[in-house]
Amino acid sequence: MKLTGAQALIKSLEMEKVEVMFGLPGGAILPVYDPIIDSSIRHILVRHEQGAGHMAEGYAHATGRPGVAIVTSGPAATNIVTPLCDAYLDSIPFVCITGQVPYGSIGTDAFQECDTTGITRSVTKHNWLVSKAEDIPLIVREAFHLATTGRPGPVLIDLPKDISNQTMEWYWPTDADVAADLPGYKPNTKGHPKMIQEAAKLIAKAKQPVIYAGGGILKARAAEALRQLVELTGIPVVTTLMARGAFPDSHELCLGMPGMHGNYTAVTAMQRADLLIALGSRFDDRVTGKVGGFAPDAKIIHVDIDPAELGKVRRPDVPIVGDCRLVIEEMVKAVNDTGGSESQADRSAWITQIREWQKDFPLTYDRSGDDGSLKPQMVIETLRDATPDDTVVVSGVGQHQMWTSQYWKVEHPYTWVNSGGLGTMGFAVPAAIGAKVGRPDRMVWAVDGDGCFQMTAQELVTASSERIPVKIAILNNAYLGMVRQWQEMFYEERYSEVYLSPDLPDYVKWAEAMGCVGLRVEHPEEVQPAIDKANSINDRPVVIDFRTDSREKVYPMVPAGASNDEIVVDPSQGEGGR
Amino acid sequence: MASHHILSVLVENRAGVLARVAGLFSQRGYNIYSLAVAPTDDDRFSRITIVVDVESSPLEQITKQLFKLVNVVKITELHPDESVERELMLLTIKAEPGARGQIMELVQVFEGRIVGVGHDQVTVMLAGTPAKLDDFEELLRPYGIDELQRTGRVALPKLERQAPKLRTVKGKVS
Numbered sequence: 001m002k003l004t005g006a007q008a009l010i011k012s013l014e015m016e017k018v019e020v021m022f023g024l025p026g027g028a029i030l031p032v033y034d035p036i037i038d039s040s041i042r043h044i045l046v047r048h049e050q051g052a053g054h055m056a057e058g059y060a061h062a063t064g065r066p067g068v069a070i071v072t073s074g075p076a077a078t079n080i081v082t083p084l085c086d087a088y089l090d091s092i093p094f095v096c097i098t099g100q101v102p103y104g105s106i107g108t109d110a111f112q113e114c115d116t117t118g119i120t121r122s123v124t125k126h127n128w129l130v131s132k133a134e135d136i137p138l139i140v141r142e143a144f145h146l147a148t149t150g151r152p153g154p155v156l157i158d159l160p161k162d163i164s165n166q167t168m169e170w171y172w173p174t175d176a177d178v179a180a181d182l183p184g185y186k187p188n189t190k191g192h193p194k195m196i197q198e199a200a201k202l203i204a205k206a207k208q209p210v211i212y213a214g215g216g217i218l219k220a221r222a223a224e225a226l227r228q229l230v231e232l233t234g235i236p237v238v239t240t241l242m243a244r245g246a247f248p249d250s251h252e253l254c255l256g257m258p259g260m261h262g263n264y265t266a267v268t269a270m271q272r273a274d275l276l277i278a279l280g281s282r283f284d285d286r287v288t289g290k291v292g293g294f295a296p297d298a299k300i301i302h303v304d305i306d307p308a309e310l311g312k313v314r315r316p317d318v319p320i321v322g323d324c325r326l327v328i329e330e331m332v333k334a335v336n337d338t339g340g341s342e343s344q345a346d347r348s349a350w351i352t353q354i355r356e357w358q359k360d361f362p363l364t365y366d367r368s369g370d371d372g373s374l375k376p377q378m379v380i381e382t383l384r385d386a387t388p389d390d391t392v393v394v395s396g397v398g399q400h401q402m403w404t405s406q407y408w409k410v411e412h413p414y415t416w417v418n419s420g421g422l423g424t425m426g427f428a429v430p431a432a433i434g435a436k437v438g439r440p441d442r443m444v445w446a447v448d449g450d451g452c453f454q455m456t457a458q459e460l461v462t463a464s465s466e467r468i469p470v471k472i473a474i475l476n477n478a479y480l481g482m483v484r485q486w487q488e489m490f491y492e493e494r495y496s497e498v499y500l501s502p503d504l505p506d507y508v509k510w511a512e513a514m515g516c517v518g519l520r521v522e523h524p525e526e527v528q529p530a531i532d533k534a535n536s537i538n539d540r541p542v543v544i545d546f547r548t549d550s551r552e553k554v555y556p557m558v559p560a561g562a563s564n565d566e567i568v569v570d571p572s573q574g575e576g577g578r
Numbered sequence: 579m580a581s582h583h584i585l586s587v588l589v590e591n592r593a594g595v596l597a598r599v600a601g602l603f604s605q606r607g608y609n610i611y612s613l614a615v616a617p618t619d620d621d622r623f624s625r626i627t628i629v630v631d632v633e634s635s636p637l638e639q640i641t642k643q644l645f646k647l648v649n650v651v652k653i654t655e656l657h658p659d660e661s662v663e664r665e666l667m668l669l670t671i672k673a674e675p676g677a678r679g680q681i682m683e684l685v686q687v688f689e690g691r692i693v694g695v696g697h698d699q700v701t702v703m704l705a706g707t708p709a710k711l712d713d714f715e716e717l718l719r720p721y722g723i724d725e726l727q728r729t730g731r732v733a734l735p736k737l738e739r740q741a742p743k744l745r746t747v748k749g750k751v752s
């Protein structure tokens with residue numbers, strides 16, 4: 001069967017069971033848009049290529065399947081660099097296809113030419129510049145293989161226009177073809193049995209252990225294995241920003257989020273631990289604070305599929321390269337083989353200590369309502385309680401993100417979607433759309449900041465026209481709030497370029513202009529009715545403009561560069577710290 | 579020289595691979611001291627010999643990060659004591675008739691070769707250990723070096739020089 005390169009590309013995507021792709025056409029990718037008309041794959045036309053990228057990410061977050069975006073050359077390719085970098089830092093499986101000028105014109109500064117593979121080299125796991133149509137099926141298979149195995153991540157296929165138009169003889173490569181063409185790619189998934197034995201020994205002896213669960217748990221679909229390990233050993237768990245939902249917040253051994261804005265107990269338990277069991281986490285600076293002062297007395301077991309993570313920041317006592325699910329399952333066996341729960345050290349004093357911290361330093365804010373102001377935390381708590389517990393919640397980046405992570409109760413894996421590593425403002429709206437496309441059965445709420453919302457709001461036009469009923473709660477504090485907080489705390493309240501205005505733009509009118517329902521909430525008593533109304537609308541997106549108190553700050557906070565021992569709790573809780 | 583390490587990196591011989599390797603160094607903030615690339619006997623692969631300038635712990639990171647590049651097939655760290663290192667130098671030097679004889683003598687002592695002769699210049703080639711090239715360059719400098727080009731070093735593991743073991747014959751005798 002003879003196909004054009006363009007047809008071969010679309011057929012290859014169908015072979016990879018792609019059900020949806022997010023994109024926007026243009027000159028260099030035109031040939032590929034023609035067979036899309038006849039394809040079973042749904043195409044969602046975005047309003048900006050950054051939106052396509054974040055939608056693909058949101059889809060991947062919520063479903064575990066790779067997200068696919070397709071855009072043209074030059075400016076479209078550069079527009080999607082941010083989502084590629086976002087996916088790279090958060091290890092999101094994402095296949096990006098870009099058009100390119102004809103092969104022979106490459107290097108001539110042709111119209112809409114840019115060195116896409118060069119620009120994206122450092123933000124992709126791998127990328128390809130296709131040089132002949134017959135390579136397309138093999139490259140597509142390799143792209144999906146690389147994006148989804150080992151440490152997942154974004155990959156990019158740059159397809160010159162003339163190659164889309166070439167004809168080729170269709171074939172579909174076998175696993176062996178892929179392996180033969182990737183001689184340097186052999187991810188190690190099975191942990192070393194001896195190391196796992198060592199880990200089981202350390203675990204049994206530890207008096208003050210903490211499981212430090214990271215995004216790798218979700219990538220490896222290891223949440224169930226993690227639960228078994230916790231229930232067998234009775235060890236408390238912190239879930240990082242990327243791992244929220246990997247272990248249910250309602251579990252008595254769940255301590256919640258650690259790090260710069262983590263809760264006091266999660267942060268302090270790690271500081272005092274004698275053993276940290278790092279599972280798919282990477283000792284990010286937002287978690288460790290000053291590395292030299294991080295968990296000073298803890299031995300480290302570190303499990304990660306990426307060998308480069310082991311010892312990158314903190315040297316582990318027991319390094320284990322492998323897939324989190326497989327390794328944790330083996331750990332559970334190893335613990336059982338060495339006496340199971342009976343053989344674990346007595347940790348009652350440790351748990352008692354943890355309960356005390358939880359009692360003395362819970363997350364808190366002024367709930368009195370004395371000044372009639374609308375507290376952002378209260379909005380999130382109300383939203384949390386008014387939605388099913390399998391609601392997918394997506395956040396932007398800033399104060400609202402930290403409050404959402406702190407106050408939401410994440411009960412299920414893949415119900416928390418956010419931009420952790422890159423901290424990309426503008427992530428929430430398109431990522432929520434992608435998540436809803438992947439999980440139409442779930443309610444999807446984005447909690448966004450007013451600053452973030454203005455970066456990618458135009459994708460609500462996409463959502464309206466494609467009938468993707470996402471719901472957006474803007475915590476409108478009229479400020480780039482997180483930056484304002486730093487200026488207040490560390491720059492003597494000298495506010496520089498952080499004021500946005502609460503009503504420019506008018507978010508309600510803007511929402512309506514984009515085909516959404518727009519609602520405004522100014523007083524605490526309006527919160528519940530507005531949310532109820534939003535929840536009752538299922539045929540279009542809804543945007544609620546919550547006018548929140550701009551003075552509110554995120555606590556606790558470990559100041560940048562400080563040790564986690566210097567955690568600052570809410571002023572109402574006194575000094576905190578050691 | 580204490581913190582120099584030699585990495586011998588076997589890569590797929592494809593377009594853009596060198597850019598990926600070199601890019602990784604700058605991206606992660608490491609320094610390349612010298613670099614040599616050429617296809618191996620199997621033309622599907624090239625060998626990149628990289629001399630890096632680091633303490634040993636970042637070296638582990640470099641190696642691990644390099645290994646994550648999909649086109650990197652194998653990485654060997656060559657310890658200077660356990661490897662043979664060679665480098666090639668071409669050098670054009672002023673050679674007035676009076677000095678020419680002395681220069682030829684030095685070239686002979688160092689086992690170099692004259693590869694080009696002009697009216698008052700000669701071009702000399704020398705292959706050897708980096709230290710030998712340094713010495714040669716030092717000795718020729720007073721005559722006036724007009725141009726100099728070194729290749730960066732290539733290296734392979736030293737062969738073991740143990741006495742050959744006597745093979746015991748095992749297995750079925752047919």
Ligand SMILES: Cc1ncc(C[n+]2csc(CCOP(=O)(O)OP(=O)(O)O)c2C)c(N)n1
Binds near residue numbers: 400479
């Ligand atoms: C694209 C991008 N630009 C700048 C920043 C730096 N930054 C981090 S949080 C923040 C403020 C976000 O403001 P808003 O969306 O209103 O959220 P708030 O903090 O007020 O809740 C900024 C500017 C960023 N993370 N991303």
Ligand SMILES: [Mg+2]
Binds near residue numbers: 449450475477479481
């Ligand atoms: Mg704001």
